[in-house]
Amino acid sequence: MIGKSTLVWLCLATVASGILYHTSYRVQEEQEHLSSLNRQIQQERQSIQVLRAEWAYLNDPTRLERLATEHSTLRPTKAAQMVALAAIPDRPEAPAQAVPTPAPSTPTPAAPASQPATKPAPAPESTYVASAAPARPQTMVVALKAPDVQTATPVKAGGGKPAATPKATKPVERPADRVDSIGALMASLDAAPPVKGKVTLASVGASATAGQKKAQPILVAEQTLSAKLGAAR
Amino acid sequence: MSDAPFSLTGFDIAGMERIQAPRSEGRVRLNNPATHALEQGRSRLLVTAALFALALGAIGVRLADTMVFRREVEAPTADSATARPAPITRAEITDRNGVLLATSLATASAYADPKLMIDVEDAARKLVATLPDLDYRQVLKDLKGDKRFVWIKRNLTPRQEFEVNKLGIPGVFFQQEEHRIYPQGSLTAHLIGLTGIDNNGLMGIEQSFDKRLREKPEPLRLSIDVRLQHIMRKEITQAIQDFNAIGGAGLIMDVKTGELLSMVSLPDFDPQNPGEMNDESKFNRATLGVYEMGSCFKILNTAIALESGTVKLHESFDTSHPLKIGRFTIHDDEPVNYWMDVADIFRKSSNIGSAKMAEKFGIDVQREYMGRFGMLKAPSLEIPEVGGPLVPNPWRPTTLLTVAFGHGLSVSPIQMATSVAAVVDGGIMRPATLLKRDPGADIPETRVISPQTSATLRKLMRLVVTEGTGKTAFGTGELKAADTLDYLVGGKTGTAEKVSGKGYARKSLRSSFVGAFPMTDPRYVVFVMVDEPHGNKKSFGFATAGWVAAPAVQRIVWQAAPLLGVKPVVRNDPEVLQAMAIN
Incomplete structure (x- = not known):
């Protein structure tokens, strides 16, 4: 005859084995999941590797240079395009007065054929930050002069349509004040009539200057200049 | 049999019953002589049971220890089986x-x-x-x-x-x-x-x-910068095309660290298509090739003359007659009929003057300084293709004179750039490297000339560009205006005649230019060499360095300087003029 205790022990053993098997299956399941995750990680790593190689390949300076020449009017910065911070005149007291002309008045010469564009590559080491204190007269500020109308190669419009030359577009009404920040420049961008094809900073600059034959710095390193203007106020 | 409450078997295994009910009277009593033997057997059984209990207890303790307490210490076997590290790949x-x-x-x-x-x-x-x-x-x-x-x-x-x-x-x-x-x-x-x-x-x-x-x-x-590498390659390709040359080489070196930011040798090959590679394109002209550098050596010659104290800056030499020694006649490209001082000799690149300066300091000094400049042994560089210089042996009096203007001692472009970096940077020589140096890393430095000599040489090198053989490349065109912004390049042109047979081929040249910028505090050395250029219409038939290599360096510097963060200065700024004035 099976005693009460026997029954209790049997129950315990059944429950224990049940828990054991359950745990064991769970572990197997998790292991499968884990290895599939690992495989996935492996695959993702490989794709990342492929994409990085692809990225490096597409960033080949020769290719970038060709694209920059084809699709934008931006050219390598020339020494003549840089202006000492001291050479930029302060904002006049009366805001209604004429636009101050920047110091170096030499218009940007037509880009010689021997000087094609450099690559505008990711440039972690390039240090064109005009960040020195405004008091220093030697500090250089990058001022991208709008290229001459002649040099500004028209932006190519797709599908063989006639390209929208900067001349064809209406000159943008420039505000009385010089555009002195990226924000203001963007605002003037919005105000500009729609240009067919790609709108680039340079092409807008070109259309902006089309009306006033003289080349002017349209984009000045924002911080230093506004600091200077702030000091003048 | 037992009725103990939790006895699985019905037997009193643990002997609980006996403890609960002290045995006063056995249920079965044996009243015969076997009693003693039975008691003995029982006690033996007890000992054995105790031993077993001990052993099982130990196993239990060990089990609890491994399964409960030492969980983390045990190797996660399931994980290690599946989470294999990625197969070993060749590093990028x-x-x-x-x-x-x-x-x-x-x-x-x-x-x-x-x-x-x-x-x-x-x-x-x-x-x-x-x-x-x-x-x-x-x-x-x-x-x-x-x-x-x-x-x-x-x-x-x-x-x-x-x-x-x-x-x-x-x-x-x-x-x-x-x-x-x-x-x-x-x-x-x-x-x-x-x-x-x-x-x-x-x-x-x-x-x-x-x-x-x-x-x-x-x-x-x-240490290479891809952007500079591209500029360098593009401009040398351009020069090779323009002047119908057979090859070229170029270097940009960080003066302060010895890092090479660019190293180009043309013609080159596509590493993805090694099948198309031939001996010519495989040859690394920048490191493996050794060449007579021509007038670029006058930088070193002048540095030796001034540093050794045998020649003063304002000393003049008679350069009006070709110099004859043995079967050689040393003459100048543009002969003059007056005496020239050291600055003039350097600016106009006078072979006669340089040789006469060398005559004053002599063979021993020349050999010692050439050794200091690293011209007598192969440079250390992190690639296997490094060529050793062709050092004249014995060092004859003729050698003394020819080495003064860069003939008779063949060195690689790497050696040339390294020594010029030392000359312009206060006379401190640092070995060239292709690996990026950590900021603050220890750079082996040796002093080769004094800071004073270095300062003078900087001014002389600037003079070459403003008023000397490099002026065509750096002084014309849009750069003419007095307030032009300028990167203050200084350097030296070098046009060497290539060796053919036992003599030199007059028409077969090797044009090079070694320069540094900005000359007020040089940070980068640029070297460009074009092999066998032929004059074209634009250069009025000239294939000398001033028309071939120097314009290439000018284009390279004008594109590279903005990337390197070198600020242009007004060329005729009084401060700059004063800093570069020779006194």
Whole structure:
């Protein structure tokens, strides 16, 4: 005859084995999941590797240079395009007065054929930050002069349509004040009539200057200049 | 039998009953002589039971210990079985900004076991149809051979792998392999070198760092800047085209650290297509080639003359007559009929004057200083293709005079750039390197000349560009205006006649220019050499360095300086003029 205790022990053993098997299956399941995750990680790593190689390949300076020449009017910065911070005149007291002309008045010469564009590559080491204190007269500020109308190669419009030359577009009404920040420049961008094809900073600059034959710095390193203007106020 | 409440078997195993009910009167009583023996047996049984209990207890304790308390310490066996680390790949090579120059991609290579194939001819036909660059007869021959392992094609693209897999030919398998990719193509060909089909380095960095690239997964960071490399390559290509030259080489070196930011040798090759490589394109002119540098050596000659104290800056020499020594006659390209001082000799690149300066300090001083400038032994560089100089032996009096203007001692462009970097940077020499130096790393430095001599040489090198042989390249065109912004390049032109047979070929030249900028506090040295240029219309038929190499350096500097963060200054700024004035 099976005693009460026997029954209790049997129950315990059944429950224990049940828990054991359950745990064991769970572990197997998790292991499968884990290895599939690992495989996935492996695959993702490989794709990342492929994409990085692809990225490096597409960033080949020769290719970038060709694209920059084809699709934008931006050219390598020339020494003549840089202006000492001291050479930029302060904002006049009366805001209604004429636009101050920047110091170096030499218009940007037509880009010689021997000087094609450099690559505008990711440039972690390039240090064109005009960040020195405004008091220093030697500090250089990058001022991208709008290229001459002649040099500004028209932006190519797709599908063989006639390209929208900067001349064809209406000159943008420039505000009385010089555009002195990226924000203001963007605002003037919005105000500009729609240009067919790609709108680039340079092409807008070109259309902006089309009306006033003289080349002017349209984009000045924002911080230093506004600091200077702030000091003048 | 027992009725104890938790006794599974019904027997009183643990002897609980006995403890609960002290035995006053045994239930069974034996009243015979066997009693003693029975008692003895019982006590023996007790001892054995105790021993077993002890052993089982120990096992229990150990179990609890391993399963409950030492969970973390035990190796997670299930995890280690599946979470294998990625298969060891060859480390990447990047430029100083982290742009990929070489990387490895996993690819599949198809191989076959012909014994498992049902119809070899059909299989070969299908394979060739899928992989058109295979040759049907070759594949068939391979498959009909005795081998049980035949490569069909290595490094398939993922699409090809899929297509071959889709054919479903029994006996065709894939093996995961690694394929080296050079995203920048031939831009860094000589520098990085290349790897063979089994991923072993065969040239350049790939060869010299083969072990390092295999063992450490971290990318190897070079001192090269891809952007400068591109500018350099583009401009030298341009010069080679313009002047119908056979080759060229160029270097940009960081004066303060000795890091090479650019190293180009043309013609070059595509590391992805090593089959098209020939001896000419394989040759690294920047490091392996040794050349007579011509007038570029006058930088060193003048430095030696001033440093040794045998010549004063304002001392004049008679340069009106060609100098005869032995069977040689030393003459100038543009003869003058007056005496020139050191600055004039340097500016106009007078061979006669330089030789006369060398005469004053003599052979021993010259050899000693050339040794200091690292011109007498092979430089240390991290690639295997490094050429040793051709040092004249014995060092004759003729050698003394010819070395003064860069003939008779052949050195590599690396040596030239390194020594000029030392001359312009206060006289401190640092070895050239292709690896990026950590900021604050210890750089081996040796002083070769005094800061005073270095300052004078800087002014002389600037003079070459403003008023001397380099003026055509740097002084004309849009740069004419007095308030022009300028990167203050200074340097020296060098036009050497190439050796042909026992003498020199008058028409076969090698034009080079070694310059540094900004001259007020030089940070970068640029060297450009063009091999066998021919004069063109634009250069009025000239193929000398002032028309060939110097304009290339000018274009390079004008594009590179903005990237390097060098600020242009107004050329005729009184401060600059004063700093560069020779007094």
